[in-house]
Amino acid sequence: MKLLASLLLTLSSFSLLAQEADLPSDFLSKNFHKERREKLRTNLPPNSVAVFFANPVRNRANDVEYVYHQDPDFYYLTGYKEPEAALLVFKDKQTAANGTAYNEILFVQPRNAVREMWTGRRLGDQGTKDVLGFEQAFNNSVFKRYNVDFAKFDKILFFDFHNDVRDNPRDSSDLYDLIAQFKAKVKYPEKNAVSLSVEPVKNNLDMKGLTDQMAKLRGVKTKDEINMIRKAVSISCLGQVEVMKAIKPGMSEREIQGIHEFVYKKYQAEDLGYPSIVGAGHNGCILHYIDNYKPSVSSKELILMDLGAEFHGYTADITRTIPVNGKFSPEQKLIYELVLKAQEEAMKITKPGTPFRLTTDTCRAVINRGLVQLGIIKPGEKHLYFPHGVSHHIGLDVHDRGGSIMEEGNTITIEPGIYIPDNAACDKKWWGIAVRIEDDYLITKDGYEHLSKIAPRTVKEIEDMMKQPSAFDNFILPDLDKLNTKKQN
Numbered sequence: 001m002k003l004l005a006s007l008l009l010t011l012s013s014f015s016l017l018a019q020e021a022d023l024p025s026d027f028l029s030k031n032f033h034k035e036r037r038e039k040l041r042t043n044l045p046p047n048s049v050a051v052f053f054a055n056p057v058r059n060r061a062n063d064v065e066y067v068y069h070q071d072p073d074f075y076y077l078t079g080y081k082e083p084e085a086a087l088l089v090f091k092d093k094q095t096a097a098n099g100t101a102y103n104e105i106l107f108v109q110p111r112n113a114v115r116e117m118w119t120g121r122r123l124g125d126q127g128t129k130d131v132l133g134f135e136q137a138f139n140n141s142v143f144k145r146y147n148v149d150f151a152k153f154d155k156i157l158f159f160d161f162h163n164d165v166r167d168n169p170r171d172s173s174d175l176y177d178l179i180a181q182f183k184a185k186v187k188y189p190e191k192n193a194v195s196l197s198v199e200p201v202k203n204n205l206d207m208k209g210l211t212d213q214m215a216k217l218r219g220v221k222t223k224d225e226i227n228m229i230r231k232a233v234s235i236s237c238l239g240q241v242e243v244m245k246a247i248k249p250g251m252s253e254r255e256i257q258g259i260h261e262f263v264y265k266k267y268q269a270e271d272l273g274y275p276s277i278v279g280a281g282h283n284g285c286i287l288h289y290i291d292n293y294k295p296s297v298s299s300k301e302l303i304l305m306d307l308g309a310e311f312h313g314y315t316a317d318i319t320r321t322i323p324v325n326g327k328f329s330p331e332q333k334l335i336y337e338l339v340l341k342a343q344e345e346a347m348k349i350t351k352p353g354t355p356f357r358l359t360t361d362t363c364r365a366v367i368n369r370g371l372v373q374l375g376i377i378k379p380g381e382k383h384l385y386f387p388h389g390v391s392h393h394i395g396l397d398v399h400d401r402g403g404s405i406m407e408e409g410n411t412i413t414i415e416p417g418i419y420i421p422d423n424a425a426c427d428k429k430w431w432g433i434a435v436r437i438e439d440d441y442l443i444t445k446d447g448y449e450h451l452s453k454i455a456p457r458t459v460k461e462i463e464d465m466m467k468q469p470s471a472f473d474n475f476i477l478p479d480l481d482k483l484n485t486k487k488q489n
């Protein structure tokens with residue numbers, strides 16, 4: 001038995017080493033995450049503990065799960081990318097039964113040679129210590145018996161649960177159990193439970209405070225985060241550039257989406273910050289159009305492309321709208337330049353101290369004036385041609401946590417748009433024109449840095465870029481129908 005155990009230990013340390021060697025080396029450092037926890041601890045109220053849970057694994061269908069994505073708060077504070085985990089950050093030093101002092105603990109899924117063979121490598125408790133620098137890291141099965149006296153805290157901060165986490169019957173300490181055990185430890189009041197208990201529950205549960213705490217932290221990006229966002233933004237801009245060169249009438253929306261996403265992968269972006277929006281003609285009027293089903297985009301149409309690469313957790317959010325045939329029609333150009341003017345006006349007020357809603361108000365004023373001048377609306381007329389706000393934070397989330405007034409170190413978007421669906425109450429020459437222009441900015445001491453400026457943005461820049469040859473011009477695949485017909489004959 002001893003021999004077997006030591007063999008298993010050797011095997012598991014071997015695969016952990018292999019994991020380190022195989023990974024990119026430019027992730028955020030363990031010091032980044034540690035420093036973020038320190039900062040959170042500084043801001044926590046006296047005599048408190050903050051508790052975070054990993055994102056659940058979600059089922060896609062039958063025995064296929066959705067690709068796992070860590071909860072951004074959890075990743076920000078730990079660097080841990082696996083499920084079934086919980087983090088406790090204490091305001092003050094705690095003392096364990098054996099006399100060890102600690103102020104944070106991470107509970108993680110255990111190493112398991114068989115599971116790892118099927119679903120991938122795990123850090124386990126020791127790996128979490130080695131790779132992520134936690135002094136106190138335990139397998140999640142330890143949480144149940146881990147003696148934290150939650151009653152002694154004035155505040156236990158956590159995000160309320162959505163009760164949509166499935167239990168894995170073969171695992172008695174998965175996320176479902178971690179949450180159930182935590183609820184029992186803190187006497188969490190189940191909303192629908194009929195309780196006959198008269199035992200007073202100390203009201204130290206705070207399910208609201210972490211929203212502000214995390215917004216304060218995550219809204220202002222560190223130098224390392226800004227570097228990640230720069231990469232995500234540049235990769236996404238290059239996707240737009242390649243599509244501008246490659247697009248031709250007759251391509252499908254999905255094929256155009258594929259060119260963007262191929263560029264992302266080529267630059268090692270692991271994921272998308274959100275599902276890609278690629279809408280030709282009136283499909284562009286659907287603000288979050290992700291079907292991307294149109295089989296053949298027409299030469300007369302604009303195509304609205306809102307996509308963001310996610311690089312090491314950080315996402316861009318960029319929209320370009322271009323004419324499929326390489327040249328804006330007079331009506332398309334008028335609408336496009338009105339949206340561009342709105343964005344330029346909003347950029348003029350983009351600096352520390354500006355409330356986010358002001359960029360929306362500014363764009364709205366420009367667009368309303370312009371729509372009246374073009375005869376599309378009457379003065380003062382209510383309309384739905386520009387139904388959304390224009391600025392939000394970006395970071396680990398595409399709609400990232402952050403404050404409502406711009407501060408140095410914020411990374412934000414400005415994204416005005418005009419959407420005129422078919423059958424709108426205006427001259428039909430405008431129908432099917434949908435334009436959004438969305439760029440990403442870093443708020444600096446005196447203003448902003450335009451992070452996404454390498455993606456052509458003016459009419460001339462776009463038309464010039466679209467004249468360039470593309471590497472995809474020669475990427476011709478066999479016609480599937482012909483291939484299949486040939487096989488049948």
Ligand code: GLY
Nearest residue numbers: 274306317398415
């Ligand atoms: N892509 C989502 C947004 O622009 O906010």
Ligand code: MN
Nearest residue numbers: 317413415438
């Ligand atoms: Mn956006």
Ligand code: MN
Nearest residue numbers: 306317318438
């Ligand atoms: Mn967007």
